[in-house]
Amino acid sequence: MPDVLSAPLVVEFPFTRSLGPVQSAFLTGLRERTVLGVRADNGTVLVPPVEYDPVTANELRDLVEVAPTGTVTTWAWNPSPRRDQPLDTPFAWVLVRLDGAGTALLHVLDAPGPDAVRTGMRVRIRWAATRVGAITDIACFEPYESEPHGSEPASHSGEFAEPVTGIVTPARLDYVHTPGRAQSAYIKALEERRTVGERCPSCRKVYVPPRGACPTCGVATAEQVEVGPRGTVTTFCIVNIKAKNLDIEVPYVYAHIALDGADLALHGRIAGIPYDQVRMGLRVEPVWSEGARHVDHYRPTGEPDADYDTYKELV
């Protein structure tokens, strides 16, 4: 097995959420140290509240206030907390049925060890010092000896001053990306400023970049073929809007370039010619920048333009 490249790939984005009436009341309530549930059609109080009845599918809007104390219905010990979890010391994941609620809420319990946790134990909310209208306004649960409330939860309008209507929910995924044998070989050849594709043993087409298999024949490819360095612009557009993460002045030309010997075009930027003079059929060659892994851009070779018929199958 030849050397295969590998590198971390972190996917991270702060998504926004509009809450709608029920979640808005629930999260704003937490900010005000008030836990709201919703009464389902069968009378059960659901905490956290939902917008639609899980049995009848009817819209639910009958909000009630439940107690900040409750009972652990089940739990699991987490000996090694990970980043962004509610506590940075070992804790128990718990389902807590708050007094007055018919369902349990998932949160964490601050306890010295698994021996201190049991199903049926009494707990209460430890509120966060700074509350913003988020589930983390409940910092965690803590052990609290008390008798369960027997009283019916009271109705609540769900109305608060300055309600929270939206939240930000950051998402982050940590991957290890491995481009595979064929692309690793392609990337390594680029370091020597060579462009190497692979030929399909069945249809004989040369793929650049290679994928290790032919997408139409479904067979593995292995025969390496060096293509280019020159090529033909098969089609292009002129980009007039600046991309946030790219340090390229607009306008610039984004082109499909069929390198000589390749059977499909790759994409690149054209420079060294005014943008409004770029045309289909223009002959180009790569320009490398020092230390870079990829071609910086392509520039005209000065050759006569390629005849349309010579590249129309590659457009």
Next chain:
Amino acid sequence: MPEEPVAVVGIGQTKHVAARHDVSIAGLVREAAVRALEDAGLGWADIDAVVIGKAPDFFEGVMMPELYLADALGAVGKPMLRVHTAGSVGGSTALVAANLVAARVHRTVLTLAFEKQSESNAMWGLSLPVPFQQPLLAGAGGFFAPHVRAYMRRAGAPDTVGSLVAYKDRRNALKNPYAHIHDHDLTLEKVQSSPMLWDPVRYSETCPSSDGACAMILTDRAGAARSPHPPAWVHGGAMRSEPTLFAGKDFVSPQAGKDCAADVYRQARITDPRREIDAVEMYVPFSWYEPMWLENLGFADEGEGWKLTEAGVTELDGDLPVNPSGGVLSTNPIGASGMIRFAEAALQVRGRAGEHQVDGAARALGHAYGGGSQFFAMWLVGAEPPPG
């Protein structure tokens, strides 16, 4: 045993807008579903299964939203399926639902597709910072604009055609109360002078980013007989796929699109689509895709599609109206966009399209495509039940 005929008896859409900050995703899909049930004269208990579609999970960052949406869509205790085919997903989702009825697996199915683009980031979701790769240079418009140029070269089309499509679709949208963009002051001159974003594609020739959902109720013959309003009947439906990139791929007129249309026409016994189809709702996110798809779908010979557009054939009062609803150019909640095409085709043959009704529409085509022009989904619906 032949397939069960499939009828569309309920259609519901949200008013598509740039941002629905007043509802959760559950509240958004609920609105469309309730409207479809009302149209069909049905309740939640009448639904046997739910088939839902949306664009990739990364767009809103809700992994498996079908789980979260089960109670909002009355799916508890019923089968619920999720369909994934990028931008064509709204069409594929409707076809999966239709097949469940045709195969007599379920009698009445709710199908729904949505996108809440205001809580999403499509650009980010599609452009992950993959190690060792050069960053994407141009975005979605930049991906499609070179193919538009290739079409113009191949067809010898004058560069004025794209603006004609955009102007037509945005004017049609004024007659559709659910359309996102209602620009009453739009003129052809304004379209023609709008900024060139990805030359040859202008700003006014690109789709908006919308929040919206679309739902349909599909049912069998017995269900259609109980429908309070005329149903639309499915005469043919098909999906085709091909790789994003391969040697010989024709981005201007993909083979998968041609094959998909041919399959639908064969099922519907259509031999001359230009004469036999009365209205078309096709997926046109950039205006030049109208003439391109006219050719790909067999309404015009290769290189001739732009002539239909230029001659006004695709206008609301032309003899082959295309996108009477205003199309994707006026409304684009990505995951729902394909289903809106299917639903709008059904509204036409039901005679329930309101101000954008095509007079006497008896057969209409709904079309969706997605990915790098690699997934295709289409159906042909008629006012009369299919023969046989």
